[in-house]
Amino acid sequence: MTAAETPDETTAVLDGTPADAAVETIHREMTAFARRARASAGRMHPQLSLVSYTLLGHLEERDGRRATDLAAHYALDKSTVSRQVSALQRAGLIERRVDPEDHRVQVLHLTESGRHILGQVTESRRAAFRERLAGWPEEDLLRFAAYLERYNAWPGGAPDEERERSALRDTYR
Amino acid sequence: MTAAETPDETTAVLDGTPADAAVETIHREMTAFARRARASAGRMHPQLSLVSYTLLGHLEERDGRRATDLAAHYALDKSTVSRQVSALQRAGLIERRVDPEDHRVQVLHLTESGRHILGQVTESRRAAFRERLAGWPEEDLLRFAAYLERYNAWPGGAPDEERERSALRDTYR
């Protein structure tokens, strides 16, 4: 591990170090995954697109979010969210209720059907992931999960995550 | 770590275990990343799309690949690759040469210009990643990178990876 570098907190990663190579790898592999996920998501679950699935999943965890919240969380344009939400509603998977306190906002809720479908998709997707992660020692799984969370918790990605994730982040600091 | 589970190689991950939760998290975070990457890639480097960049990067590492190789590696349809390659060629970033041995295949090479642009993009992208990963202990970076590679190296995704990555994998094992 070439101890030539003395990593300090702000600039632990510099050119030429193994850490730098690792960063490169992380970047490359994450991107590769991104492409794949998209490509395969449709095939795996024709019923639910990748985005739809994610939004649905988000709502399962946090029922009663507003469209704007979702947009901010996922760094998506509000128009995109609007359309996705419309599609989900058309499919009967979510409901849009007008907030009685502020008639501008619409609060989103999963329907029974939505919860059901989501369960199915989650199950099959989880099976795939499980197969893929089978044979990994539990310790590695936990660490991998923690790394990913920590990585995604970076505030730069989505402004509102700062708020949302602060609790989570403490877990790993 | 609830030693109740005795992980054997094929079914280490089961319902209800911490490992299962970890799988869930991995799934969720990877997906979240996938969405984000796509969304932000365009903004970060208007010059190069996410896919273009990745293909270019691949060629930098392994010059002289064929379009089919790329398609297999990234689990993309050959038509997609064909179009991307065409675009890259139009932009003068790569060259397509006909393989003298087999006139069906076209071998892909980076041009000087391509190498140059790629360098710039890589640099700025790496800066972003570095910022994001700053403060991570080198040990964690290496492990994270290894996990990602290991994850992506799963043969189900791209049949030819098994072969291609075996060398790399050794690096991190």
Next chain:
DNA sequence: GTCGCTGGTTGCAGACTACAACTCAGCCGG
């Protein structure tokens, strides 16, 4: 030479996205 296979291209259609222009609802200063 013909058949089948492989590498690649093209036509087509669909999903996801952003940007901009717009509506509608609440809010605030006067």
Next chain:
DNA sequence: CCGGCTGAGTTGTAGTCTGCAACCAGCGAC
């Protein structure tokens, strides 16, 4: 109460990325 401002969401438009299917062109076996 009115006019202007802001925030939530929708719609029009356009661009990219994608896969599938049909296609063409070499290559190899027979």
